[in-house]
Amino acid sequence: MREKRFLGTHFVFAALLLAALAGVCARAQKALGVFEDHADVGTVLHAGSAGFDAAAGSYTLTASGENMWATADGFHFVWKKVEGDLTLSATVSFPLGGGNPHRKAAVIFRQSLDADSAYVDAAVHGVGLTSLQFRAGKGDATHEIEASLTAPAAVRLEKRGEMVYLYTAGADGVFRTSGASIRVGLKGAFYAGIAVCAHDKDAVEKAVFTHVAFGAPEAQPEKPRLVSALEVIPIASTDRRIVHVEVGHFEAPNWSRDGKWLIVNRDGRIWRLPVEGGELEQIPTGAQTQCNNDHGLSPDGTWMAVSDSSQALPGAEHLSSVYVLPAAGGEPRRVTTNSPSYWHGWSPDGKTLVFAGKRDGDFDIYSIAVEGGAETRLTKAKGLDDGPEYAPGGKYIYFNSERSGHMQIWRMNSDGSEQIQVTTDERNNWFPHISPDGKWMVYVSYEAGVTGHPANKDVQLKLMRLEDGVVAGKTSVLTWLFGGQGTMNVPSWSPDSQRLAFVSYELIP
Numbered sequence: 001m002r003e004k005r006f007l008g009t010h011f012v013f014a015a016l017l018l019a020a021l022a023g024v025c026a027r028a029q030k031a032l033g034v035f036e037d038h039a040d041v042g043t044v045l046h047a048g049s050a051g052f053d054a055a056a057g058s059y060t061l062t063a064s065g066e067n068m069w070a071t072a073d074g075f076h077f078v079w080k081k082v083e084g085d086l087t088l089s090a091t092v093s094f095p096l097g098g099g100n101p102h103r104k105a106a107v108i109f110r111q112s113l114d115a116d117s118a119y120v121d122a123a124v125h126g127v128g129l130t131s132l133q134f135r136a137g138k139g140d141a142t143h144e145i146e147a148s149l150t151a152p153a154a155v156r157l158e159k160r161g162e163m164v165y166l167y168t169a170g171a172d173g174v175f176r177t178s179g180a181s182i183r184v185g186l187k188g189a190f191y192a193g194i195a196v197c198a199h200d201k202d203a204v205e206k207a208v209f210t211h212v213a214f215g216a217p218e219a220q221p222e223k224p225r226l227v228s229a230l231e232v233i234p235i236a237s238t239d240r241r242i243v244h245v246e247v248g249h250f251e252a253p254n255w256s257r258d259g260k261w262l263i264v265n266r267d268g269r270i271w272r273l274p275v276e277g278g279e280l281e282q283i284p285t286g287a288q289t290q291c292n293n294d295h296g297l298s299p300d301g302t303w304m305a306v307s308d309s310s311q312a313l314p315g316a317e318h319l320s321s322v323y324v325l326p327a328a329g330g331e332p333r334r335v336t337t338n339s340p341s342y343w344h345g346w347s348p349d350g351k352t353l354v355f356a357g358k359r360d361g362d363f364d365i366y367s368i369a370v371e372g373g374a375e376t377r378l379t380k381a382k383g384l385d386d387g388p389e390y391a392p393g394g395k396y397i398y399f400n401s402e403r404s405g406h407m408q409i410w411r412m413n414s415d416g417s418e419q420i421q422v423t424t425d426e427r428n429n430w431f432p433h434i435s436p437d438g439k440w441m442v443y444v445s446y447e448a449g450v451t452g453h454p455a456n457k458d459v460q461l462k463l464m465r466l467e468d469g470v471v472a473g474k475t476s477v478l479t480w481l482f483g484g485q486g487t488m489n490v491p492s493w494s495p496d497s498q499r500l501a502f503v504s505y506e507l508i509p
Contacts, residue, residue: 334441
């Protein structure tokens with residue numbers, strides 16, 4: 001009997017303990033608002049903290065931590081464990097002056113609480129710089145896509161499948177796509193929350209988050225909107241910066257010879273804008289109002305070649321022909337007689353153009369004098385040849401060809417002799433572009449099985465080391481993105497061979 005009373009006492013005590021713990025958990029959850037828990041992640045010298053003011057709807061985080069970067073992070077994290085597609089938005093501010101200009105307050109999706117976890121975040125820095133940061137896999141290096149808007153009023157991360165998008169709000173409080181997006185494969189349950197990093201292992205920083213809200217992404221319509229983002233990437237750091245973004249379609253950036261302008265085509269016209277960002281300014285092209293994505297500048301920067309299909313040929317459809325005009329705009333002069341012809345390269349001495357042309361049902365590489373005249377056929381292999389471009393010095397022409405069974409990069413002498421395969425992988429590689437110093441080649445790489453160079457595909461920009469126009473090293477992935485057609489069809493190196501321009505795309509509601 002005594003034993004039963006003893007056991008009964010224990011049961012009562014256990015029930016009271018569980019109830020007390022439940023109460024503590026409920027109070028803890030209420031103390032963290034919409035979140036479940038918080039902790040320091042990685043190595044920090046000073047413990048962080050988190051507080052929630054229910055009346056103000058604000059979260060105040062303090063944190064140490066050297067950085068959220070490279071292959072491991074140190075920061076304070078407030079989270080909720082989630083699954084599937086979602087949005088998380090917040091307004092971010094730093095109430096304390098001074099501090100490291102690169103201290104970070106972020107909205108973040110993270111696979112785990114490990115310091116080297118895969119993650120993607122919307123990071124607002126102390127100086128206002130705002131970027132989509134990401135580590136694609138556990139232990140990988142961190143990269144970023146810098147948004148064109150600095151010090152936004154609010155930021156939002158949106159996850160759709162494996163794609164994550166950064167939205168920013170300006171002074172009007174309306175969220176708009178920043179143009180920054182990346183595919184990061186967060187699997188199953190993951191952590192969604194807010195985070196602060198001091199960017200100084202010896203310091204403690206404070207940030208305040210308000211208007212924090214979880215939500216569900218809008219349903220994707222049958223015909224989503226296309227968003228184009230003009231980006232610049234340095235080959236040394238591989239950290240991307242968005243120069244211009246808009247709802248609509250533009251493509252194929254060139255870089256001006258003085259390094260001040262980027263040139264794209266949109267709605268059949270040619271446009272330019274400053275490298276640091278701004279609005280598109282139309283370059284007059286006279287009667288040529290159906291310019292496509294094959295355009296570029298002469299070596300001295302005074303002339304521009306365009307491919308245009310405005311004029312119908314006798315007894316034929318509107319087919320692309322190659323024209324030249326002053327780089328600042330003017331009346332174009334037709335160079336090619338036969339069509340369709342698509343410009344791709346200018347010889348280093350400025351006297352010859354190379355282009356892809358379809359003749360008798362087959363696409364091959366041709367050259368022609370800038371002044372016009374007879375065209376010279378340079379390739380004769382069966383299958384599509386495209387994307388020709390001179391290497392500096394003029395000895396070689398690089399191009400892409402499917403003669404080996406799928407699209408690969410090839411090289412030939414400028415007279416068409418000694419055609420040699422350069423890439424030999426399973427991917428489909430297009431549009432080789434050689435740096436002005438002749439040390440690098442970049443090209444657009446599609447997944448195996450993709451035919452042609454379609455739009456709206458996952459692609460890689462791959463970088464290959466050259467020496468005197470000849471392959472000297474292995475390839476590396478410069479970046480990966482959603483794009484393809486229009487991303488980098490034409491020469492897009494900066495004059496100093498340090499940066500590249502390209503266009504990425506999004507399909508959003």
